[in-house]
Amino acid sequence: MKALEIAFKDTLARFRDWKALVGMLAAPLMISALIGLAFGNLSSDEAPIENIRMALVNLDDGELGQAYEDVLTSPDLQSLIALEITEDAEAAKARIESGELRAVLVIPAGFSETVIPDNEGDSGMASVELYTDPAASVSPIIVKSIVERISASINTLLLAGQVSGDAIVPYAPLLGAEMATLGEAIGAELQSERFDFEELTLSLETIATGEDEEPFDPFAFFIPGLAVFFLMFSMFEGSRSILQEERHWTLQRLMSTPTPTWQIILGKMGGTFLTGLLQFIVLVLSSALLFDVNWGNSILGLLIIVVLTVFAASGLGAMLTAFSRNENQASVVGSAVSLVFGALGGSFFPTDGLTGIINIASKLTVNRWAMDGLLALTVERGGLADIQTPAVVLAVIGLVTFGLALMTFQKRFVK
Amino acid sequence: MKQLNNLLQIAWLYLYTTYKDRSTFIWGLALPLVFTTVLGVGIQGFAADDEPPTWNIAVVNQDAGPFGSQLIARLDAHPSLQAEALSQAEADARMEDGETSVLLQIPAAMSSNLEAGEPTRLPLLTRINEPLSAQVVEQAVLAALFDVSASVQIANTSLQVAERMDLFSREGAPSQAEYLQDSLEAAQTAQETQPITVATRQLTRLDEQADIPTGFTQTSPGNMVMFSMFFIVYGASSILLEREQGTLRRLLTTPASKLAILGGKLLGVFIAGVVQVSLLVIVGQVAFNVPWGQSPAALAAMIVAFAFCITSMGMLLAALVRTYAQIDAMSMMLILPLAGLGGAMWPIEIVPDFMQKIAMWLPTGWAMRGFQDIIIRGFGLTEVLPSAGMLVLFGLVFLVLGLWRFKYE
Numbered sequence: 112m113k114a115l116e117i118a119f120k121d122t123l124a125r126f127r128d129w130k131a132l133v134g135m136l137a138a139p140l141m142i143s144a145l146i147g148l149a150f151g152n153l154s155s156d157e158a159p160i161e162n163i164r165m166a167l168v169n170l171d172d173g174e175l176g177q178a179y180e181d182v183l184t185s186p187d188l189q190s191l192i193a194l195e196i197t198e199d200a201e202a203a204k205a206r207i208e209s210g211e212l213r214a215v216l217v218i219p220a221g222f223s224e225t226v227i228p229d230n231e232g233d234s235g236m237a238s239v240e241l242y243t244d245p246a247a248s249v250s251p252i253i254v255k256s257i258v259e260r261i262s263a264s265i266n267t268l269l270l271a272g273q274v275s276g277d278a279i280v281p282y283a284p285l286l287g288a289e290m291a292t293l294g295e296a297i298g299a300e301l302q303s304e305r306f307d308f309e310e311l312t313l314s315l316e317t318i319a320t321g322e323d324e325e326p327f328d329p330f331a332f333f334i335p336g337l338a339v340f341f342l343m344f345s346m347f348e349g350s351r352s353i354l355q356e357e358r359h360w361t362l363q364r365l366m367s368t369p370t371p372t373w374q375i376i377l378g379k380m381g382g383t384f385l386t387g388l389l390q391f392i393v394l395v396l397s398s399a400l401l402f403d404v405n406w407g408n409s410i411l412g413l414l415i416i417v418v419l420t421v422f423a424a425s426g427l428g429a430m431l432t433a434f435s436r437n438e439n440q441a442s443v444v445g446s447a448v449s450l451v452f453g454a455l456g457g458s459f460f461p462t463d464g465l466t467g468i469i470n471i472a473s474k475l476t477v478n479r480w481a482m483d484g485l486l487a488l489t490v491e492r493g494g495l496a497d498i499q500t501p502a503v504v505l506a507v508i509g510l511v512t513f514g515l516a517l518m519t520f521q522k523r524f525v526k
Numbered sequence: 527m528k529q530l531n532n533l534l535q536i537a538w539l540y541l542y543t544t545y546k547d548r549s550t551f552i553w554g555l556a557l558p559l560v561f562t563t564v565l566g567v568g569i570q571g572f573a574a575d576d577e578p579p580t581w582n583i584a585v586v587n588q589d590a591g592p593f594g595s596q597l598i599a600r601l602d603a604h605p606s607l608q609a610e611a612l613s614q615a616e617a618d619a620r621m622e623d624g625e626t627s628v629l630l631q632i633p634a635a636m637s638s639n640l641e642a643g644e645p646t647r648l649p650l651l652t653r654i655n656e657p658l659s660a661q662v663v664e665q666a667v668l669a670a671l672f673d674v675s676a677s678v679q680i681a682n683t684s685l686q687v688a689e690r691m692d693l694f695s696r697e698g699a700p701s702q703a704e705y706l707q708d709s710l711e712a713a714q715t716a717q718e719t720q721p722i723t724v725a726t727r728q729l730t731r732l733d734e735q736a737d738i739p740t741g742f743t744q745t746s747p748g749n750m751v752m753f754s755m756f757f758i759v760y761g762a763s764s765i766l767l768e769r770e771q772g773t774l775r776r777l778l779t780t781p782a783s784k785l786a787i788l789g790g791k792l793l794g795v796f797i798a799g800v801v802q803v804s805l806l807v808i809v810g811q812v813a814f815n816v817p818w819g820q821s822p823a824a825l826a827a828m829i830v831a832f833a834f835c836i837t838s839m840g841m842l843l844a845a846l847v848r849t850y851a852q853i854d855a856m857s858m859m860l861i862l863p864l865a866g867l868g869g870a871m872w873p874i875e876i877v878p879d880f881m882q883k884i885a886m887w888l889p890t891g892w893a894m895r896g897f898q899d900i901i902i903r904g905f906g907l908t909e910v911l912p913s914a915g916m917l918v919l920f921g922l923v924f925l926v927l928g929l930w931r932f933k934y935e
Contacts, residue, residue, distance in 0.1 A: 133855035138862065145866045149877040162879060175722075207729045208903055210895065215729075226721045238725040245728040245902045247875045249662060252606060256665030259724050260672060266720045267676040271683040274716050278684045278709045285696045296690045300683055315671065316647045317664055443549040450557050454564040459871075463624050469564065 117378025173223020335485035336458035346428035347445030349383030387421040407488030416484035419505035426512030433519035532782035536790025558753035591637020600670040684709035731904030746810035747897035762840025799833035831917035838924035845931035
């Protein structure tokens with residue numbers, strides 16, 4: 112069979128070309144390593160965000176300003192917040208602008224005096240000021256929650272005093288002269304061991320679902336994504352070689368041999384397919400070795416999805432090349448489609464959040480179905496039953512595009 | 527004067543051939559726009575532009591007492607949360623489908639425990655693949671739990687004070703249960719006006735700080751930086767193509783000096799780079815409402831500095847590789863890591879400390895910083911000068927190295 116011979120020869124030639132190898136293998140592996148460095152902390156048990164740089168400007172002389180300081184420097188928050196204490200609010204705010212700090216908390220002067228009731232039981236309201244970095248999206252929310260919780264604790268203390276007093280006032284006639292000891296009683300109660308405003312009677316037990324599974328592995332998401340993304344590029348590039356051969360007249364020379372044209376075209380397309388298959392398999396194996404990526408429990412399932420993904424991608428590459436007027440046009444269309452499909456099809460971020468027209472567009476890409484199939488195996492540890500839909504869709508895309516490409520090339524070259 | 531004329535003509539020639547080619551528009555405009563849109567939506571979902579991110583939380587309430595529903599109301603009132611009470615089966619299904627990533631269970635005994643002063647633990651189930659949102663949601667849920675348990679604590683304190691004063695042994699005094707109930711209601715009313723409030727303010731000089739769509743403030747400058755690098759580096763390295771095709775040698779036989787030839791080429795690439803970045807800025811402003819336009823001077827400084835820096839980088843790359851065919855592979859190996867490490871691919875905030883420090887050693891880190899300072903912090907010319915200055919410095923180093931190593935033959 113001449114087609115097979117041509118396919119093998121083409122595949123070998125591509126794997127001997129170091130520039131092609133950079134695009135096929137080195138680039139995806141390098142970016143994977145980068146992503147691993149950037150997002151590696153998501154996979155550990157530690158909180159993904161830590162050491163939030165924050166400053167406390169405490170202008171209050173009283174005990175409440177001190178309470179904020181005590182909580183923020185407590186051991187519980189030590190890994191989450193890197194706190195510094197300073198006196199110059201404006202300087203601290205300037206350091207948010209220069210990107211050094213994520214948040215600045217200012218306790219105004221006279222804060223304790225305002226909110227703690229005086230001897231007559233009168234008290235006022237006050238605000239602490241929290242300035243956050245607009246360039247950050249997550250850490251300000253965390254800092255705000257913490258500051259609000261400290262404030263809520265102190266509020267509880269203040270309100271407990273206030274409510275205790277208010278509730279007993281209607282019974283003053285019953286208590287008579289005893290009422291004079293009210294302030295003392297409230298003070299004693301608030302300082303008793305029973306009242307600990309740091310201790311919550313309601314607490315959370317955070318459970319990551321599927322505890323027997325392994326924790327989130329950024330590689331298990333990004334490496335399949337990158338593998339599919341770079342596969343698309345090399346499939347378009349491989350398909351283009353047929354136009355290149357036409358330009359160099361080697362294709363015409365091949366056609367003057369007794370080998371039937373359809374065999375030559377099939378061989379060329381088969382070569383691209385084989386190259387893609389090898390590229391993907393090398394990426395699977397090397398990522399498993401280098402980054403310890405777990406490609407799931409179903410080797411057969413993985414093989415099916417990989418073969419069908421490469422089939423669909425090489426079919427699409429061949430079809431768009433067949434429709435292109437010349438090599439240059441094929442190159443522009445190929446790169447554009449690879450990039451757009453990568454972005455839409457979930458090679459860079461999970462498609463879970465997509466809705467409406469973007470979700471529909473996403474489902475029109477090879478990448479989306481390939482990712483659905485691969486993630487069912489790598490992230491969700493599924494089996495054959497979980498990849499049926501993506502497998503069927505990929506097979507249909509492959510058959511249709513391969514068929515159309517074969518027909519179009521035939522028409523183009525048989526004159 | 528003659529050489530300057532040559533230089534300008536070569537620059538003009540570059541611009542003419544670049545913009546005659548239709549693929550320029552695909553690479554320069556269409557692709558970055560698709561990426562900006564899709565990734566912007568991907569990062570932020572379709573949330574309204576001026577809303578902070580919110581998370582859905584499913585709540586299964588098995589508590590028949592008053593505090594279960596109170597807790598749900600508190601959760602829903604939190605600006606970062608949207609709480610919905612569901613049956614266990616419904617909630618499980620949503621977790622399974624990924625429609626919600628957090629599930630809070632309120633145990634049957636919560637209200638009675640609260641009244642008895644006994645501790646209760648509430649299971650909070652989070653989906654493992656979204657640790658960031660889980661962290662934020664956990665803090666918000668804790669705040670709501672706190673509010674509810676605080677009202678009980680206040681009421682209990684009030685009861686203890688009355689006991690301390692020996693109220694209940696007196697004639698005409700209410701029962702302890704009555705007194706506790708009254709105190710609880712008083713506590714809930716009192717909680718509506720908290721003595722201490724937290725005034726939170728994003729520190730930006732922009733007038734309308736709520737108008738910043740967070741997804742696009744990352745993807746608009748991010749994709750602009752990344753795609754402009756491809757565009758400009760390819761442009762600068764096209765001089766290699768001229769060397770290989772022999773047109774460079776032909777140019778060298780003309781009276782034009784080497785400096786005029788190379789300078790003209792680079793000037794053309796630089797101008798095309800400025801046009802390219804400016805186009806993406808305009809589209810970012812018009813289509814995605816990214817506030818690019820509030821300080822034209824700062825923006826102009828950043829665009830010019832960035833285009834200069836990357837043009838020089840392209841020149842250096844052209845000097846370091848041997849053939850034009852290598853450019854494809856080399857530029858990918860160079861630009862993608864630069865974009866990723868500099869914060870153009872994802873927000874720099876979410877990477878570890880040492881990675882954030884690495885970004886400050888890269889031109890992309892300074893480019894992202896300068897551009898984001900304009901659109902997020904509302905910086906003017908003086909404030910972005912350090913970022914622009916760093917880019918010019920990088921550019922000068924690249925340019926000197928590039929000119930030194932470049933071989934004309």
